[in-house]
């Protein structure tokens with residue numbers, strides 16, 4: 430058997446008629462930039478998430494930039510975040526000249542550990558940026574409490590978690606600003622690059638809308654230093670079709686995760702843990718094993734692709750050597766990154782495939 434990790438082609442075939450129609454409608458109008466499909470998607474995203482403002486943008490990376498620029502993050506400002514994430518989280522902080530201040534992760538959820546945040550707050554701290562890793566929000570209430578006490582902003586990097594919830598609210602509807610990514614392999618993916626920012630604050634929303642188009646207030650009049658950060662009309666049209674079926678996709682991902690957990694219980698594997706307050710969008714089903722490299726090779730031989738998210742924590746990356754946080758600074762993160770391994774995960778993984786993967790494991 431050959432297992433497909435993300436089944437993107439399968440999904441396209443499933444919705445092909447509607448997606449092709451949506452693409453051709455844009456081609457026929459040739460309204461490639463900021464066409465009506467952009468606003469339509471933003472309205473649907475607001476309805477789905479409950480967030481007052483959804484603003485699409487060019488990627489999950491640019492979404493983080495827009496969020497920080499809207500909050501006026503300046504060179505030298507400190508932003509507290511997790512070292513166990515994709516590079517974009519901390520890269521964008523550093524790109525703006527600010528300083529990523531890492532905090533170790535929780536041993537069970539692999540998200541930032543709120544109990545270790547306060548000791549890292551200084552006079553320069555401006556925001557806390559939790560990441561909803563593998564689809565599960567961090568403990569947002571604990572984080573928000575700390576942020577309120579110290580008058581800090583909360584930016585949620587929800588690139589992996591669109592549709593997840595914490596205490597019944599989507600993680601796009603929490604924090605001061607929340608972001609997401611529509612990278613193709615994300616739970617809600619487009620056919621290229623795309624992303625969105627979410628906020629309930631009218632002024633922040635207006636500023637992010639302006640920043641997305643070079644900080645303009647009206648055509649060729651520029652209030653802020655902004656960026657070319659728009660999402661293509663074509664990509665918006667595609668996501669709009671997929672969003673119609675997304676609640677079903679999320680339920681199917683949850684089912685796949687539950688089946689994996691049932692099949693793998695009792696083996697010498699650490700399984701994913703989802704907090705009772707949270708639901709996960711299950712971007713990944715990531716387990717911990719002692720003999721990962723050997724296991725990956727053997728599984729590949731059996732037609733089972735795996736992935737490692739992420740083999741090297743951000744504090745150990747060459748580009749962050751200047752932060753001077755070498756090995757041993759974030760021990761839980763370092764241990765988890767040595768053991769973590771993601772199994773094939775998508776809404777369409779069938780019982781036969783799940784049984785095959787579990788048995789081979």
Ligand SMILES: Cc1ncc(COP(=O)(O)O)c(C=O)c1O
Nearest residue numbers: 488489490515517518588610612
């Ligand atoms: C946690 C996290 N943040 C940010 C991003 C960046 O998103 P994009 O690839 O759309 O720029 C990703 C995507 O991989 C991610 O996983």
